[in-house]
Amino acid sequence: MRIPTALYAARGRSPQSEKDVPFQEILPLRLKNTVSGKADSGSDVACLQEMGVLFACLKDNEFVEKYCHKEISQFQNCFKCYMDRKFEAKKTVNQGIVQPGSNLNYKQLNKYMRRYPNPL
Amino acid sequence: MSFLSIIAGKTSKYSSLRLMSVYPTQYVEPIVQKDKQNEQKTELSKLYHVPIKAAVNKSSDTVFHDDTKEKMINYITKKGNSALARTLLSKTFELIKRTQTEHMNLAKGEKNAINTNAETLLKQAVENCRPLLQVTAIKRGGVTYQVPVPITTRRSYFLAMKWLLDAAREKERKVSLPEKLAWEILDAAHGQGRVVKRKDDLHRQCESNRAYAHYRWS
Numbered sequence: 001m002r003i004p005t006a007l008y009a010a011r012g013r014s015p016q017s018e019k020d021v022p023f024q025e026i027l028p029l030r031l032k033n034t035v036s037g038k039a040d041s042g043s044d045v046a047c048l049q050e051m052g053v054l055f056a057c058l059k060d061n062e063f064v065e066k067y068c069h070k071e072i073s074q075f076q077n078c079f080k081c082y083m084d085r086k087f088e089a090k091k092t093v094n095q096g097i098v099q100p101g102s103n104l105n106y107k108q109l110n111k112y113m114r115r116y117p118n119p120l
Numbered sequence: 121m122s123f124l125s126i127i128a129g130k131t132s133k134y135s136s137l138r139l140m141s142v143y144p145t146q147y148v149e150p151i152v153q154k155d156k157q158n159e160q161k162t163e164l165s166k167l168y169h170v171p172i173k174a175a176v177n178k179s180s181d182t183v184f185h186d187d188t189k190e191k192m193i194n195y196i197t198k199k200g201n202s203a204l205a206r207t208l209l210s211k212t213f214e215l216i217k218r219t220q221t222e223h224m225n226l227a228k229g230e231k232n233a234i235n236t237n238a239e240t241l242l243k244q245a246v247e248n249c250r251p252l253l254q255v256t257a258i259k260r261g262g263v264t265y266q267v268p269v270p271i272t273t274r275r276s277y278f279l280a281m282k283w284l285l286d287a288a289r290e291k292e293r294k295v296s297l298p299e300k301l302a303w304e305i306l307d308a309a310h311g312q313g314r315v316v317k318r319k320d321d322l323h324r325q326c327e328s329n330r331a332y333a334h335y336r337w338s
Binding site: 045046047048051052054055058059063065072075076079 | 253268323327
């Protein structure tokens with residue numbers, strides 16, 4: 001059986017009146033002109049697969065390196081490519097130099113938004 | 121071209137740290153060796169209007185120049201006494217040469233197979249001691265894990281030479297450094313001895329800790 005709300009009101013379960021709780025704007029109700037950089041871009045761990053393959057090979061060959069040349073060179077190439085990419089990114093993307101497209105860095109986005117800020 | 125000369129050329133490619141440098145960032149390392157200058161003839165024209173750092177006092181364009189030797193001397197140096205370090209390394213090479221010549225003379229057959237060149241033996245020793253990856257301590261949930269991590273070429277050569285010297289310094293008081301270092305280099309060049317074992321132990325530790333590799337961040 002549904003109990004009508006009026007009966008609740010009689011017991012004190014009335015909705016709040018706004019005069020008792022005035023609205024306070026503690027944080028500004030506006031969008032900021034910046035993007036936070038805290039989102040984890042550092043969770044891409046490089047060369048895990050190559051490392052796994054290398055460990056498997058070493059385990060099989062009793063840690064004698066000369067039987068694992070291929071895996072070793074693969075692992076080292078992977079790491080070298082990763083470091084080169086990081087070096088390039090440091091020069092361009094991490095400085096905030098904008099290259100139009102998708103997947104912009106937070107620095108690039110901030111530079112963009114500073115040019116077109118939200119109206120106050 | 122030797123590995124260290126390539127690395128010396130690209131001094132701070134990955135590290136942006138310029139600790140305690142008297143020179144501004146634009147300054148470039150000088151190329152002291154004449155044959156290296158000749159190799160990079162086309163790139164030298166780019167350096168005409170680039171300021172160059174002063175050459176180090178002890179650098180010279182000799183036939184006997186070797187990058188591994190220079191690095192080794194620098195690592196042996198204590199309190200800036202590189203002259204003493206140089207004499208120690210030359211005594212080490214003399215001892216290596218003596219032992220190897222003795223082996224060669226006592227060998228029954230194939231005398232040419234025994235290498236008496238101390239420089240190449242040092243290079244071989246360093247190559248044999250180079251680790252493939254290293255461990256870093258990473259703290260997760262109050263526990264510090266030893267996580268396997270890739271290693272740069274530069275650091276691998278540094279670790280190899282450092283381990284050789286560490287092993288050479290763990291000695292009795294009466295044994296001189298050149299003696300002990302000569303034994304360690306000869307052992308490592310033949311793929312045996314303490315330093316190669318240390319590298320092997322590191323590889324085994326990495327392999328046993330491979331599950332922690334996901335704790336890395338980049």
